[in-house]
Amino acid sequence: MTGDATSARREGASLSRTSLRGRYDAWLRHHRQSSADSLLRILDNPVSSILTWLVIGIALALPVSLDVALDNAGRVSSTWDSPAQLSLFLVDGTSQAAAKELIEELSKDPQLAQVQFVSREDALEEFTRVSGFADILENLQENPLPDVVLVEPVDSLSPNEVTALRDEFEAQPLVAEATLDMAWLQRLNSLLELSRRSVLALGGFLIFGVVLILGNTIRLAIESRREEIVIVKLVGGSNAFVRRPFLYSGLWYGVGGGVFAALLVSAGLWFLSAPVEQLAALYGSDFSLRGPGLIGSLNLVLVGGLLGLAGAWLAVSRHLGAIEPR
């Protein structure tokens, strides 16, 4: 009797004077019973259960849909990532010959995909045409624009290598200034990165919220079954035995919430996909929204379940110990 009591304490539902195998069976049996019983209790109150699922689903769907949106934005911007263009403004008074020589030299550079010379005359002409300041420009004594060489690095260069290339060009005597037309892209990328961080922070908060919501739901369930817990403890139910059904309740609430979240995200994508494709078509792109997919949705359900367990564990560890037979 003494030996069994010590070895039996972990399982709680184990039977003294039986084999390890019997104990394992009993443990498994109680898991089966608790999980089924908890699920039935949740389904017995469909309205309040669906509300709980919805609350959790919405809280999970928010960061997930933002993440999906960012993922899609990242895909759009990645198609613009290259070519990055470098503008080499030549020093004033560079002769045509010198410019030509430079271009020939640049054309041989394996790091560059394309080299294009825009003479100051061409540039002024284009500027006059595009800007609409023709009158003003005609009154200018001389052409204020420099000669420009537009070079396009090969795709395989990383942004850092492109920046290094820019510095290299700037060091050339003929080049007054080299500018990288990637600033806006870098801005977009850092904006995306900022948004990603924000989504992460928001997700963290909402996940914390989900755990608290579930903890509170389980706390209420514990309160409503206080007498039952006392009786079970009186007739020898261990803490693990008492805890189990509540942990399963948390699991089911979380899993249900995850399913609702996956449904909400899919519904949102479906709602937006037609106008997005239409917009993309107007830009001549065959871009279409990409959702979290089957694996992503399953992950969402899994995460929901884990959060449910965490919330239930929080409630159970805080409130169950306090309920002792008096």
Place this chain on the structure above:
Amino acid sequence: MIVFDRVSKRYDEGHDALREISIDISRDEMVFLTGHSGAGKSTLLRLIMLMDRPTRGKVLIDGRDLAKVGSRAIPGHRREIGVVFQNHQLLFDRSVFDNVALPLVIAGYDQREVGRRVRAALDKVGLLERERALPITLSGGEQQRVGIARAVVGRPKILLADEPTGNLDPALSADVMQLFEEFNRVGVTVLIASHDLGLISQLHHRTITLRDGRLVSGMAA
């Protein structure tokens, strides 16, 4: 089987519930524990159940010092003891069968064994036909018998009862006592806290009397 060695229990508010109690109840014995309310009967039972720990002294159950039973071993200890409560402590949203089955489910018996044992216990207390009923539909006496069936279904070595006849009329009380005697006859140590002196005097068992936490009579067998 149940040994109290100079046990005292003082509650936090300074009330001495038990003072220097020494009792030795042997296996196969059936003992009444009596005294006016507040004399310490419930405290004594609570110490055996490990719902409380003594302030001083030692409690031994089946040779084991309860001071060495850690809090995680309490459930295992309680499974060795059947308890009948005055207020029944039944689960009112579960059937009679499920109530009686509870200790076996906790102990991890398989379905078939649970069914067999629960029906045997219900048969013993004469409630076999009511196994599907909810406790709320039963009379006070029937509820008490469900409680008894639950207490004995795990075949404990010790059966404790706290005022088991408190709410019952004399005829039903006699029936309940007879049940306890039958369990005692098959080798269960029975300890019954009761202030029903009339009923106790009709049954010829040792009677331990407490007054203000002190043992007045019944120390030896």
